[in-house]
Amino acid sequence: MGDIKFRIAHISDTHISDFGQFVNSSFEDGVELLNSLDPKPNIIVHSGDLTDNGVLSEYKLALEKLSEFDQRVVITAGNHDQRNFGNSLFDEFIGRLDYEIKIDDFQFLIINSAEPDRDEGRIGRRRMEWISNTLAKDKIKILVFHHHLIPVPYSGREVNVLEDAGDILDMAIRNKVHLVLMGHRHVRHATRVEDLILVNAGTFSCRRTRGKFGYSFNLIDITEEGEVLIHEVSIDYGKITLLKKYNLRF
Numbered sequence: 001m002g003d004i005k006f007r008i009a010h011i012s013d014t015h016i017s018d019f020g021q022f023v024n025s026s027f028e029d030g031v032e033l034l035n036s037l038d039p040k041p042n043i044i045v046h047s048g049d050l051t052d053n054g055v056l057s058e059y060k061l062a063l064e065k066l067s068e069f070d071q072r073v074v075i076t077a078g079n080h081d082q083r084n085f086g087n088s089l090f091d092e093f094i095g096r097l098d099y100e101i102k103i104d105d106f107q108f109l110i111i112n113s114a115e116p117d118r119d120e121g122r123i124g125r126r127r128m129e130w131i132s133n134t135l136a137k138d139k140i141k142i143l144v145f146h147h148h149l150i151p152v153p154y155s156g157r158e159v160n161v162l163e164d165a166g167d168i169l170d171m172a173i174r175n176k177v178h179l180v181l182m183g184h185r186h187v188r189h190a191t192r193v194e195d196l197i198l199v200n201a202g203t204f205s206c207r208r209t210r211g212k213f214g215y216s217f218n219l220i221d222i223t224e225e226g227e228v229l230i231h232e233v234s235i236d237y238g239k240i241t242l243l244k245k246y247n248l249r250f
Helices: 024-035 056-066 080-093 124-134 165-174
Strands: 004-011 043-046 073-075 099-103 106-110 140-144 179-182 189-193 196-200 216-223 227-234 239-247
Touching: 004 024, 056 080, 073 106, 124 165, 165 196, 189 239, 196 227
Parallel strands: 004 043, 043 073, 106 140, 140 179, 179 196
Antiparallel strands: 004 216, 099 106, 189 196, 216 227, 227 239
């Protein structure tokens, strides 16, 4: 394994709430574990469902909780965040629903795949056009959105995949996107479709875990040699396990 060039902590589905499915003890343990990583992540990416019901008290609590992380947290909106007109609160408390971040050789496009008061996801033609026009030719390109692009094993009956998943998958492959970071299903998973690496994160702190997977987040290390090492970090046991290893293809 080569030297780490860039490290991403990929968290998802915190479902922060003062009355819902939020497990505060798991969140606090996860923050402590993430903040103790060596080397530190260059960025923390949250792939949606920051809150449980999208209401004002949850967004206020979420801001308090996010301040506990040592690194910058970049967040995409999930379906739970946009319940109860929560999309307006996301814009006020968190920021824009679609935006670009560049850090050194890396480009992140944060994309809203959720729609108000719907569990189903859709990116749509307007966002697809924006993605295609914004993607850089000379960067390692990473898309971040909430809904899963392909079915996720061990997550139960398949529901709520992106309505336009086929078009998005084709667009990402044609534009030579390197990684897509997602959440929604509360199961960690990584796979490759052609040259595109697809990564789902499990739940960081929601009571609705799957089977015995428990609480976790992903640690994604990209080395100087172009290796992509995807680890699961178990919050329950404080254990880091290598899930998948890929090589970037340019």
